[in-house]
Structure formats: C-alpha cells, structure tokens
Amino acid sequence: MGNDAHFLDGGGEMADAIRSHDWSSTELGPPEGWPSALKTALSMALNSKFPKCIVWGPDLTTLYNDAFRPILGKKPSALGRPFSDVWKEAWHEIGPICEQAYAGEATFIEDFPLVIDRHGYPEQCYFTFCYSPIRDEHGVVKGMIDTVIETTKTVETQRQTYLLAGELEHRIKNTMAVISAIVGQTLDSTGLEGQARASLTQRIAALAAAQSLLSGQHTIGADISDVIKRALLPFRTDTGRFSIEGPAVQLGPGQALMLSLAINELATNALKYGSLSSASGKVAIAWTGCDADGKDDFLLTWVERGGPEVARPERRGFGSRIVEQVLAQEFRGKAEIIHDPAGLRFELRTKLANLSQA
Numbered sequence: 001m002g003n004d005a006h007f008l009d010g011g012g013e014m015a016d017a018i019r020s021h022d023w024s025s026t027e028l029g030p031p032e033g034w035p036s037a038l039k040t041a042l043s044m045a046l047n048s049k050f051p052k053c054i055v056w057g058p059d060l061t062t063l064y065n066d067a068f069r070p071i072l073g074k075k076p077s078a079l080g081r082p083f084s085d086v087w088k089e090a091w092h093e094i095g096p097i098c099e100q101a102y103a104g105e106a107t108f109i110e111d112f113p114l115v116i117d118r119h120g121y122p123e124q125c126y127f128t129f130c131y132s133p134i135r136d137e138h139g140v141v142k143g144m145i146d147t148v149i150e151t152t153k154t155v156e157t158q159r160q161t162y163l164l165a166g167e168l169e170h171r172i173k174n175t176m177a178v179i180s181a182i183v184g185q186t187l188d189s190t191g192l193e194g195q196a197r198a199s200l201t202q203r204i205a206a207l208a209a210a211q212s213l214l215s216g217q218h219t220i221g222a223d224i225s226d227v228i229k230r231a232l233l234p235f236r237t238d239t240g241r242f243s244i245e246g247p248a249v250q251l252g253p254g255q256a257l258m259l260s261l262a263i264n265e266l267a268t269n270a271l272k273y274g275s276l277s278s279a280s281g282k283v284a285i286a287w288t289g290c291d292a293d294g295k296d297d298f299l300l301t302w303v304e305r306g307g308p309e310v311a312r313p314e315r316r317g318f319g320s321r322i323v324e325q326v327l328a329q330e331f332r333g334k335a336e337i338i339h340d341p342a343g344l345r346f347e348l349r350t351k352l353a354n355l356s357q358a
Contacts, residue, residue: 005031007039011046012066017079018042026080027059037136041145051150054134055083055098056143062086071127071150073118089122090114101131101144111151126155222256224249224300228285231263235271246287249298249355258330262323266302266346274344275307282306289352298333298352304343312339331355 008015008031023030034042038056045052046065053064060083064072072078078086087094093114097107108130115122129148133141228244235241251259267276267283275281282305289298304310313320320337323346328335333350 007043008046009043011043014064014066014069014079015046017077018063021079023080026061027057028061035136035142037134037142041134041143045145051148053083053146053148054143055146056134060084060098068148071118071148074120075118087116089117097131098144101133102141104133104135104141106130106132111155125150125152127151222251222253224251224256224259224287227251227256227260228263231260232267235267235276241276241282243282243284243286245285246300247289249287249289249352251355255330255355258322258327262327262335263302265320265323266344270304270307270344273308274310275304278307280306289355296352298348298350298355300348302344302346304345307343309341310339310344311341 005019008018011018018031028034028038031039038054042054042063045054045063048065049067051065051068051071053062053068055062062078062081062083064078072086075086083098084091084095097109100107110128111126112129114125114127116125117123127148128151129146132145132147134143134145136142225244225246225248232242232244263285270276270281270283275283284303284305285301286303287298287300289296324335324337327348331348331350332354333348335348336346338345338347
C-alpha cells in the first residue's frame with residue numbers, strides 16, 4: 001500500500017485491519033483509490049475515541065473504528081460487509097433511518113430500543129446514535145456516518161430506579177396512613193378535639209404530599225415551584241388567589257420537605273387570620289436566584305395583601321418555629337416572619353450554593 005493511504009495513519013487496530021483487508025472483491029477497490037470524501041470521513045472516524053461506523057456506497061460497505069468494535073460483540077467481522085447484513089436482525093428498524101441519511105437527512109435518536117444478536121442470542125439493547133450523510137465534492141450523498149453510543153445499562157438502571165421509587169412511594173403512603181390512624185386513635189383516647197386534631201392531621205398530610213412529590217420525580221430533590229404548588233393545592237379554592245413566580249431552582253429532599261411544611265403553615269395561618277380569610281385577599285410568592293456559580297443570594301418571599309390588619313401574636317406557636325427556625329436551619333440561612341399591618345410577610349434568605357449542595 002503506497003503513500004496515498006496516509007489517511008489511515010493513527011487509526012489504531014482497525015486502520016491496520018483496513019490496510020490488510022482484501023478489497024479487490026468489493027466495489028471500493030484498493031484504499032489508495034478511494035474517493036477523497038471517504039478518505040476524509042474515515043480518517044476522522046478512525047482517529048476518534050467515540051464509536052463511529054462509516055457506511056459507503058450502494059452496497060452499504062461497512063468500515064469502523066476501534067471504539068465501535070465492542071458494540072459488535074461476537075459478531076463476525078463486519079469490515080467490508082454490507083451494513084444491512086451486519087445488522088440484519090434489526091434492519092427492519094434501522095434500514096429506513098439509513099435510507100433517510102442516504103437521502104440527505106440526518107437523524108438523531110436517544111435510547112433507541114433494538115433487539116440484536118451479537119453473542120449468539122437475541123438481547124434487548126438501547127442506543128443513542130446519529131446517522132449523518134456523507135457528501136462528495138459535488139454535494140452528492142455517497143454514504144453515511146453512524147456515530148453511536150450504547151445506553152443499555154443506563155436505560156436499565158433508570159427503569160429499575162423508577163420501579164424502586166414507585167415501591168418506595170407506595171410504602172411511604174402506607175406508612176403515613178398508619179401514622180394518621182395511630183394519631184387519630186391516640187387523640188380519641190385522650191379526648192382531644194377541635195383545632196389541635198385538625199392541625200396535626202394537616203401537617204401529616206403536608207409531609208405526605210411533599211414526600212410523594214420527591215419519590216414521584218425519581219430524583220434526589222425537587223424543583224421549588226413544584227414543591228410550593230403541591231403544598232398549596234388544599235388552599236387553592238379560587239383562581240387568582242396566589243401568584244407564584246421564580247426561576248427553576250432545585251432543592252434537596254430535606255429542604256423540599258421542610259419548605260412544603262412551612263408553606264402549609266403560612267397558608268393555614270393566612271386562611272384563619274390573614275389575606276385568605278378575606279374574599280379579596282391574595283398571596284404573592286416569589287423567589288430569586290439563577291447564578292450557576294452559587295454566588296448570588298437566594299431570596300424567597302411570601303407577601304399577603306387584601307386581608308385584615310395584622311397584629312403581632314402574643315406567643316409564637318409550633319408553626320412559627322417551623323417557619324423561622326427549622327426552615328432556616330435546613331436552608332443554612334435566615335427566615336423571618338414580618339407582621340406588617342398591611343399584610344403578613346415572610347422572607348427566607350440563603351446562598352444559592354446552599355441549595356446546590358443540599
């Protein structure tokens with residue numbers, strides 16, 4: 001092979017395999033005479049650490065780099081064979097995508113399910129790949145490049161996570177139901193009725209709703225908007241009573257739980273004594289903070305308007321301690337309830353870094 005095959009330099013083991021392969025029986029002929037478009041695309045593929053496969057000409061001749069070899073498994077050598085023959089068991093699914101590339105249309109697909117046979121038996125696999133057309137110097141499509149990564153393990157792990165999260169959510173709901181029953185029976189035995197029973201039951205329900213949100217998202221946290229909206233569901237008896245505004249901010253699981261409980265306390269207080277006790281009263285909830293470096297302050301505010309005049313209470317109850325002390329500790333910041341005569345306000349301040357590290 002002469003100097004015209006320098007496009008194979010640096011291509012690893014597959015470059016050596018291409019050099020030693022007998023191309024005389026294929027439409028391509030010796031590599032020295034291959035079209036410049038093919039040489040350029042193949043050189044880039046061979047020198048890439050990302051799995052890449054070149055499919056060339058009407059015969060769909062297959063060439064690939066070292067990183068692509070694990071995807072083939074124990075299949076017979078695919079070098080020089082038609083791509084349709086290499087993947088004949090899945091050709092009814094990937095064939096039309098290949099035709100699109102040859103028609104000049106690139107395709108990108110994530111976690112595409114395919115049943116393939118590469119170890120002597122069919123197996124369900126998943127791939128994220130892009131079929132891109134390769135054009136010659138005249139703009140005519142002569143082949144395509146398959147840039148691919150197998151995502152089977154990732155998809156299976158996600159699926160298992162969803163199953164476990166669903167089971168966890170089911171068990172949490174059952175546990176909360178048991179707790180509610182035990183609390184109810186305990187209160188019955190003590191004869192405690194009225195507001196204490198209602199408050200305790202509502203707080204348990206708020207925790208259950210927040211935990212359901214966390215497990216339902218299958219993540220280690222939740223978006224602050226989702227947490228607030230879920231906590232306010234029992235109180236949204238009329239449209240326009242709440243305005244909720246702020247950027248996407250991810251909370252840790254402990255922060256999501258405590259914020260849900262704090263919002264529940266604030267809304268309960270507003271319904272009894274504040275703006276929600278009036279037909280014209282409203283609540284504005286807003287937060288700031290979108291610096292990816294976590295340098296800016298995070299500020300969440302709860303502002304009530306249109307309710308009766310606010311007076312400072314003579315004592316601080318359990319709800320106030322949750323809102324001001326426990327919430328501040330969970331967010332590693334400061335929380336304050338301000339008894340403004342025009343309407344109760346609440347402010348939570350911390351650093352964005354305290355949220356990203358939750």
